Amino acid sequence: MTAADSLDHNSQMTSLRSAAKRKRSQAQFIRWLLLFTGGIAMVMPIIYMLSTSLKYPFEVYNLNLIPEEPTLDNYRYVLEDGRFFGWFTNSLVIATVTTLCNVLFDSLVGYVLCKYTFPGRYIVFIAILSTLMIPTEMLVIPWYLMSSAFGWLDTYWGIMFPGLMTAFGTFLMKQFFETVPDDFLEAARIDGLNELQIWWTVAMPLVRPALAALAIFVFLGNWTAFIWPLIVTNSQEMYTLPVGLTTFSVEAQVEWELIMTGAAISTIPTLIVFLIFQRYIIRGVVMAGLKG
Amino acid sequence: MTTVVLKNLVKAYGNTQVLHGIDLEIKSGEFVVLVGPSGCGKSTTLRMIAGLEEVTSGEIQIGGNLVNDLEPKDRDIAMVFQNYAIYPHMTVRKNIGFGLRTSKLSKTERDQRIDEVAAILELTNLLERKPNQLSGGQRQRVAMGRAMVRNPSAFLFDEPLSNLDAQLRTQMRLEIKKLHQRVGNTIIFVTHDQVEAMTMADRIVIMKDGVIQQVGTPLEVFYQPANTFVARFIGAPSMNMLNGEVGGEDLQLDNGTRMSVPLNKLSKGQKITVGLRPDDLLVKENEGLFSGKVSLVEPLGSDTLAYVDVNGTEVIAKASGRFPPAIGDRVNLHSAAENIHLFDSNTGEAIQ
Ligand SMILES: Nc1ncnc2c1ncn2[C@@H]1O[C@H](COP(=O)(O)OP(=O)(O)O)[C@@H](O)[C@H]1O
Ligand SMILES: [Mg+2]
Numbered sequence: 350m351t352a353a354d355s356l357d358h359n360s361q362m363t364s365l366r367s368a369a370k371r372k373r374s375q376a377q378f379i380r381w382l383l384l385f386t387g388g389i390a391m392v393m394p395i396i397y398m399l400s401t402s403l404k405y406p407f408e409v410y411n412l413n414l415i416p417e418e419p420t421l422d423n424y425r426y427v428l429e430d431g432r433f434f435g436w437f438t439n440s441l442v443i444a445t446v447t448t449l450c451n452v453l454f455d456s457l458v459g460y461v462l463c464k465y466t467f468p469g470r471y472i473v474f475i476a477i478l479s480t481l482m483i484p485t486e487m488l489v490i491p492w493y494l495m496s497s498a499f500g501w502l503d504t505y506w507g508i509m510f511p512g513l514m515t516a517f518g519t520f521l522m523k524q525f526f527e528t529v530p531d532d533f534l535e536a537a538r539i540d541g542l543n544e545l546q547i548w549w550t551v552a553m554p555l556v557r558p559a560l561a562a563l564a565i566f567v568f569l570g571n572w573t574a575f576i577w578p579l580i581v582t583n584s585q586e587m588y589t590l591p592v593g594l595t596t597f598s599v600e601a602q603v604e605w606e607l608i609m610t611g612a613a614i615s616t617i618p619t620l621i622v623f624l625i626f627q628r629y630i631i632r633g634v635v636m637a638g639l640k641g
Numbered sequence: 642m643t644t645v646v647l648k649n650l651v652k653a654y655g656n657t658q659v660l661h662g663i664d665l666e667i668k669s670g671e672f673v674v675l676v677g678p679s680g681c682g683k684s685t686t687l688r689m690i691a692g693l694e695e696v697t698s699g700e701i702q703i704g705g706n707l708v709n710d711l712e713p714k715d716r717d718i719a720m721v722f723q724n725y726a727i728y729p730h731m732t733v734r735k736n737i738g739f740g741l742r743t744s745k746l747s748k749t750e751r752d753q754r755i756d757e758v759a760a761i762l763e764l765t766n767l768l769e770r771k772p773n774q775l776s777g778g779q780r781q782r783v784a785m786g787r788a789m790v791r792n793p794s795a796f797l798f799d800e801p802l803s804n805l806d807a808q809l810r811t812q813m814r815l816e817i818k819k820l821h822q823r824v825g826n827t828i829i830f831v832t833h834d835q836v837e838a839m840t841m842a843d844r845i846v847i848m849k850d851g852v853i854q855q856v857g858t859p860l861e862v863f864y865q866p867a868n869t870f871v872a873r874f875i876g877a878p879s880m881n882m883l884n885g886e887v888g889g890e891d892l893q894l895d896n897g898t899r900m901s902v903p904l905n906k907l908s909k910g911q912k913i914t915v916g917l918r919p920d921d922l923l924v925k926e927n928e929g930l931f932s933g934k935v936s937l938v939e940p941l942g943s944d945t946l947a948y949v950d951v952n953g954t955e956v957i958a959k960a961s962g963r964f965p966p967a968i969g970d971r972v973n974l975h976s977a978a979e980n981i982h983l984f985d986s987n988t989g990e991a992i993q
Contacts, residue, residue, distance in 0.1 A: 535693050536726035540791075541714035541743035554730040 395616075402610035409605045423610040433611060435586055436593035441618060443509055443578075443589060444571040450513040451567040452560055458514070459522025460548050464534060474523070480516045489580055496581055503583045512571060518563050525559035526552060561629035568622045572615070590615050643704040643717070643794035643827050644669050645690060650699035652685050652851075659685055660851040662699065667844075672821050672828045676838040677848035677874070683831040686848075687797050690829065691720050704794060714743070719788035720797040724804060727772050727783050733759075734768040737786040744791070758786045761820070778809045785820070795827040802837065814840055835875050839863070847871050869989040872916045872982060878946065881922060881956040883915045884986055896952035898931040902981055906992055913992065916982035917956070919946060922974050924960035929973025935966045949974060 401409060402423050404416040411417075427433050462474050492511050493502075501507035529552050537547045553560070578589040585596065590611070597607040645667040652660040660682045667673050675683045688694040690701055692713035701708050708716050719740065727736045734755055741751045759765045762782040772780055781801060788796055798817075802810045818841050821828055832838055838845045839859045847854045847862060847870075855867040866872035866880075873879045885894035887909050891901040900915065907913065924947055933951035938960070945965035947958045949972060958974050966972050983992040 530724060530726070532722040532724055532726040533728065535691075535713075536720065536722060536787075537739070538693070539691060539713040539718070539720050540740045540787075551728060555728075557730075 398609045398612055401606055402613045404606055406604070406606055423606050424614070427607060427610045427614065432585060432588075432593060432596075433614075436588050436590045437615070439505070439508075439587065440572055440590040440615070443505060444568050444618075446505075447509050447512050447571045448564050448568045450509075451515060451518045452564055454514040455518030455563060456522040456526075456553065456556070456560065457548070458519045459524075460526050460552055462519070463523045463526035464529075464531070464552075477516045477519050481520070485576060489577060492577065493580055502581060503587050505587075507581045508578050508587075508589065511577065512567075512574075515567070518567065521559060521563055522556065525556045529555050557629055561626035565623055565626050569619055572619055644702070645795060645827060645829065646700070646702040647686070647690070648700040648702070650686070650689065650701065651697045652682070652689060652694065653697045658697075658851065660689075660697075663851075663853060665846060665853065665856065667827060667829065670825050670827055672818075672830065672841060672843045673846060674830045674832060674838040674842035674844075675846045675848060676832055676835055677854075679833055681848045682851040683833075683848055684799055687720075687799050687829060687831050690716075691718055691797050692716050717793050718795045718797055719791055719793040720799065721784050721788050721801045723800040725772075725780050725784040725801075727780060727787065729772050731771075732768065733764060733770050733772070733775070733783050733786075736772070736783055737764075737768075737790050740787050740791040754790055755786075758790045761789070761823075762786050777805050778813060781805065781813055782816075785817075789820075789824070793826065795829065798828065798830040800832055801830075802832070803834070810837075817841065835877070839875065845875075847874060849874075865991070865993070866916075866982065867991055869914060869916065869984050872984070872991075876918055876920075878919050878957050880982070881917045881919065883917070883951075883954060883956070885913060885915060887911045887913060894931075894952075894954075896954045898952055900930045902983070903978060907983070912986035914984040914986045914989075916984060917976050918980065919957040920959055921976045921980035922956065922958040923976065924949075924958050924966055924972045925975045927973065929975045932971060932973045935968050935970045935972055938965050938968060940965060947972065 396414065400414050400416060403419045403421070404411075405418060405420055405422070408416055408418070458477075462470060462477075488511065496502050496507045496510075501510065533551055533555070534547050537551050542550065573591060574589065575591045579592045579595075582588055582592065585593070588596070594608050594611045594615070597604050597611065645665075647663050647665040650660060650663040651658065663682075663686055665673075675686060677683055685694060689696055690703075692708065692711060696709050703716055703718065728739070731739070737758060738751055738755050741754065744751070746754065755768070756765070759768055762785060764779070764782055764786060767775060767779060767783075772783065775783065781804075784801070801817075802813050805813060814837060817828075817830075830837075830841060838847075842859055844856060844858055845862050846856050849870055855862055855871045857865070857867075862871055862875050866875060869882060873882065883894050883896070883900075885892045885900070887893075887904065887907045888899070889909065890904070891899050892904075892913070892915065893899055894915070902915070931951055933949040933956070935947050936950045936955065937948040939946040939948075940962065943962045945960040945962055947960045947966055949956050949958050951974070956974070958972075960966050960972075984990060985992055
């Protein structure tokens with residue numbers, strides 16, 4: 350190769366390289382644009398919710414983001430309205446109890462389906478899974494008939510009972526218990542623990558990330574649940590927050606600013622739950638990564 | 642101290658029988674190693690002794706008591722698993738103390754026990770660490786500590802060293818042996834590695850396909866293998882096997898060579914297999930049982946392994962380390978008479 354050749358070669362390489370670079374930054378840009386658009390699409394409703402909650406009624410139908418006369422009156426109104434506090438409490442109790450029950454029962458059943466062999470295990474598992482394929486709307490009528498037969502209409506128990514255990518949670522936990530080596534359980538068995546102790550002291554701590562994920566799902570699901578609580582409750586005092594919030598609209602006219610204020614306040618517990626359990630999820634991932 | 646006795650122990654999974662009647666008597670304080678190729682039923686045997694698998698038929702006695710129907714915790718045994726089974730969410734202290742959770746000791750007595758065990762295993766400084774902050778060897782020791790803390794009458798080990806690198810494995814081998822000399826409990830140790838078996842065992846149990854092939858001390862199974870399987874399984878490189886037939890005054894090997902061996906226990910026309918360990922089959926200048934052509938050499942330093950083609954059969958022999966034969970050389974191979982093993986070709990059993 351002559352010197353000129355190699356020079357030419359070099360410059361060719363450089364131009365190739367810069368072309369590659371340009372291409373890469375283009376791809377980067379497109380990726381960034383997509384993410385940005387997606388992000389905006391997700392955040393906009395929340396921003397509008399906050400913005401509307403700060404507006405006076407006359408301004409609600411102006412789509413401006415920044416209220417001309419920002420006010421906290423809506424918040425004062427909603428918080429001073431005794432009904433809101435009651436609904437908030439109802440939702441909190443129901444979502445919390447349901448979450449605890451799911452974490453407990455789903456993992457118990459998931460554990461048994463995962464770690465024990467018994468006749469009919471597969472059938473039980475399939476039966477549980479198949480309930481995933483039935484939409485809530487179809488279940489509402491039998492639930493209602495059941496509740497009314499047992500006298501559970503318009504009670505906490507009536508609102509909660511369909512969700513105290515979920516097929517999804519059971520499935521999730523079963524899958525996660527697969528990651529717990531059988532040796533761990535057998536070692537504990539030799540050390541003299543009974544089966545319940547093994548589940549609680551050995552298996553449960555090892556699936557903490559899954560429990561955290563399950564807790565978030567269940568809490569959010571129940572916190573935002575609408576159809577079933579609407580159907581099973583009659584009296585305003587038993588309403589959950591999403592059901593109650595709609596009554597702001599059915600009175601004289603739709604009072605969007607109040608609904609948005611209630612919605613804004615109602616996001617707070619979900620944020621807290623998420624922040625608490627998210628830590629476990631991240632730590633779980635890190636722990637799994639370090640395991641030698 | 643505790644004896645462990647297995648009587649005609651059978652295990653079947655569904656219709657597949659995997660253990661076909663294991664008979665074994667383990668003396669109190671003995672270090673017994675179950676060894677055999679993967680899938681031969683070692684773990685199954687051990688897990689049945691531990692009570693983790695149901696007995697299909699037969700008896701298991703520990704310390705003279707029939708334990709077939711006892712829970713693992715009531716058998717007074719401890720087990721160390723291949724992947725240690727120490728809990729990642731607990732500190733070393735908690736892990737070691739786990740075996741004491743159900744005991745009636747007071748908190749101080751427990752801590753004392755944990756400290757004692759930790760001192761023996763040199764884990765004292767690591768007690769507050771979590772398992773993911775430990776090296777493989779340290780985790781291994783924690784697993785042993787967990788087994789030791791209850792002071793069970795028998796320890797069961799299932800391939801505890803197979804996750805360690807070669808150097809650490811050698812070291813842990815020694816440590817377990819020392820530990821045994823110190824505490825004196827009965828140990829049943831499972832491995833697929835014949836070197837581990839040879840170096841640690843008081844007695845070796847060699848298994849194949851759910852059947853015991855031979856039980857004996859390391860020297861017995863090495864020098865008096867009961868059959869061709871044991872002969873080839875124990876010792877590395879494996880014993881050379883040459884098939885032949887007893888002739889009038891010597892042995893006619895299938896590859897055409899003749900070889901003179903003591904014939905007093907053999908009958909003319911009998912098909913036999915001659916076993917010669919590479920270590921006993923020496924490359925010599927002039928005398929020899931037979932000769933062949935060197936096809937490959939492996940220098941090991943003090944010795945050289947010579948792969949020798951004897952009329953189409955490859956045998957491995959030992960040559961001088963300093964003056965190895967060259968590839969293509971014709972060499973004589975010799976073995977002392979007492980090092981020649983003879984087996985019946987039909988049954989594989991040793992002729993003694
Ligand atoms: N749970 C089980 N179900 C069916 N077969 C099994 C089960 N456990 C082990 N086996 C079979 O039993 C045989 C012995 O297994 P194992 O005792 O684990 O062998 P080893 O420990 O000697 O490698 C193997 O063929 C294995 O496939
Ligand atoms: Mg095994």
